[in-house]
Amino acid sequence: MADATDVTTAAELRAPNDGPVRTREEFEDRQYILTALEEHKRRGVELAVWTRWIMLPIVAVFLIAVHPVWSQLYYVAMLGLLCLNGWLMRRVARVERSRAELSLILFDLLLMTFGMVVPNPFDPQPIPVPMLYHYGNFVYFFMILSAGTLAYSWRTVIAIGVWTAVIWLGASYGVARFAPADADMSAALAAIVGPDSHMWELMDPFHVNFQLRIQEAMVFLLVAGTLALSAKRFNELLLTAAGSERERANLSRYFSPNVVEQLSQNDEPLKQVRGAKVAVMFVDIMGFTPLTQDQDPHEVIDLLRGFHGRMEAEVFRHNGTLDKYLGDGLMATFGTPQPGEQDATHALACALSMQAALEGWNRDRRRKGLPTLRVGIGLHYGDVVLGDIGANRLEYAVVGAAVNVASRLEKLTRTLEGDIVLSDGLRGQLLQEGADNDLLQGFGCHEGQIIRGLSEPMTVWAR
Incomplete structure (x- = not known):
């Protein structure tokens, strides 16, 4: 899966304009850290993809269990596409900046948004499009975000947060602006609960409740920012660990393994x-x-x-x-x-x-x-x-x-x-x-x- 923290670090290691490599040791240190980043990216991608392949089938079983109708297979098929997208991410993943990976991330978010705001064409009892927001499906975006922290960099995690907020609010605005309304149905419900009550705002089948959508996007951005800080700190620890392993590798050229272990546990x-x-x-x-x-x-x-x-x-x-x-x-x-x-x-x-x-x-x-x-x-x-x-x-x-x-x-x-x-x-x-x-x-x-x-x-x- 796309990785921006590792991507930037690897790019800086390879960049020709960040100063010459003055010594053989400096070059070897950079290569060693780059290798560590590549190994970290490979393991992170594997873990993120397997997490996706475990979570999404669980969601599919849950959807069928709570609403066992044939039309649910439409959403199961979408979950299958998300699993397939994870496989594609696994194939194109690399430490360098990758447009293919970023495109696949964007496809993830667009596909999920489409499934949440566009009515199921196979549903025998279609409902007004704004009513789809009443199901609280936005929480499923957190699965993509949490899995992303396993392999993505902190910059990409923030990008997921921003892209999700923009796509979700954009879709909400589009539904509120262009979705057809049924005046007779609205009048009948308003007569029951009162058109000026808070209950009406919650129950109106043609009301997107844009304020609530903004709240969802805001919370998602805050969580994405927190996870991005965690990812950034993790990568700093990774680089520190790579440096320590490099020092141990240098020591192993001169000392036996048990002596290297002893030296690594003492300060200078x-x-x-x-x-x-x-x-x-x-x-x-x-x-x-x-x-x-x-x-x-x-x-x-x-x-x-x-x-x-x-x-x-x-x-x-x-x-x-x-x-x-x-x-x-x-x-x-x-x-x-x-x-x-x-x-x-x-x-x-x-x-x-x-x-x-x-x-x-x-x-x-x-x-x-x-x-x-x-x-x-x-x-x-x-x-x-x-x-x-x-x-x-x-x-x-x-x-x-x-x-x-x-x-x-x-x-x-x-x-x-x-x-x-x-x-x-x-x-x-x-x-x-x-x-x-x-x-x-x-x-x-x-x-x-x-x-x-x-x-x-x-x-x-x-x-």
């Missing part, structure tokens, strides 16, 4: 700079340059996407945080933004899962005749500093000696000819966490390793 938890002990992981493809020097650039990008996607999935699966991509590698942390009780355990379990995922991918690559990959992983547990860095564009950063050590340990995989090298500090933390001994199987001790940047040699474990 990342801005406080603090120290913490975390597990740091560096991952890198060994021999990447000679492996790809003769490949097409597009093939290299596809290779990196496949690699990063698999490694990222394992980081998130083990409650880690993806800190950054580093060309053919990545850096991840465990224990950020909030420390856990099993951070070192999760880090080593993630490294082992990464190697297992790589083995599966290599099997597929061998079947396709592609070269296999080997990955080096360095792990360290130690002190770091956490917090946002930057001025206008912020980045959540993890810095400190532990980061440098983990990076050096990843490079040490070439020297020690292992796939995973972990520091004695991380191994000690694993033991404190009560890690399963299976995690440490196959790791050999290498004492006295010189790590650039450290004044003392350190003991490492490699596999």
Whole structure:
């Protein structure tokens, strides 16, 4: 069904004259909100149409029940046309401004007015046309208005109110001005109740009672205005929710789902700079340059996407945080933004899962005749500093000696000819966490390793 609030918002998002999109993030935010509006419109239209398809058959059954004559099928057929019109609205509904939708709304109102003020041609006992106003059928317009708030914008809800008032008063004036009167019938009734009494105003079969029609239109406009304010507020909440979901989507690029949930429930938890002990992981493809020097650039990008996607999935699966991509590698942390009780355990379990995922991918690559990959992983547990860095564009950063050590340990995989090298500090933390001994199987001790940047040699474990 036609939607003006969403329509205007979507138009503003796409409008070329509302200022340039200066950043990729701004463009993505607009696209994200536009997608949210389209989804809201789709659901609103579905709900509004189903509401119509439920309400109108109920009205049809009610009409037949209270006045079971064949001529009632005329009004049942009109209700059927309104149901069909709802189906058409469902077909043409879209977020952009749609003349087709607005036309179908106008058809709704005209059809209902026609059914209320034009006599039933199949009625065997026709009555004066103004008498049709005595049935109080105007209340049925509120069904269209209430269903409209499910899918329309606040501007369109107001339009429904204004159009209904204009059409209803226009039809009332036309009936009062042009409907034929029966002087003998009026004289007979006036003789009974008195031509100057209030009863005569209510019972006169040829009196439209224009004051009452104005009252109906006024009340309808007031209700439409109130519902329009509700619709406007709802759409503001929708945009706010879309922005929140966008922020959650951005967070999900860096943090595991449980961390995103934690961050979304706290107010700005990342801005406080603090120290913490975390597990740091560096991952890198060994021999990447000679492996790809003769490949097409597009093939290299596809290779990196496949690699990063698999490694990222394992980081998130083990409650880690993806800190950054580093060309053919990545850096991840465990224990950020909030420390856990099993951070070192999760880090080593993630490294082992990464190697297992790589083995599966290599099997597929061998079947396709592609070269296999080997990955080096360095792990360290130690002190770091956490917090946002930057001025206008912020980045959540993890810095400190532990980061440098983990990076050096990843490079040490070439020297020690292992796939995973972990520091004695991380191994000690694993033991404190009560890690399963299976995690440490196959790791050999290498004492006295010189790590650039450290004044003392350190003991490492490699596999």
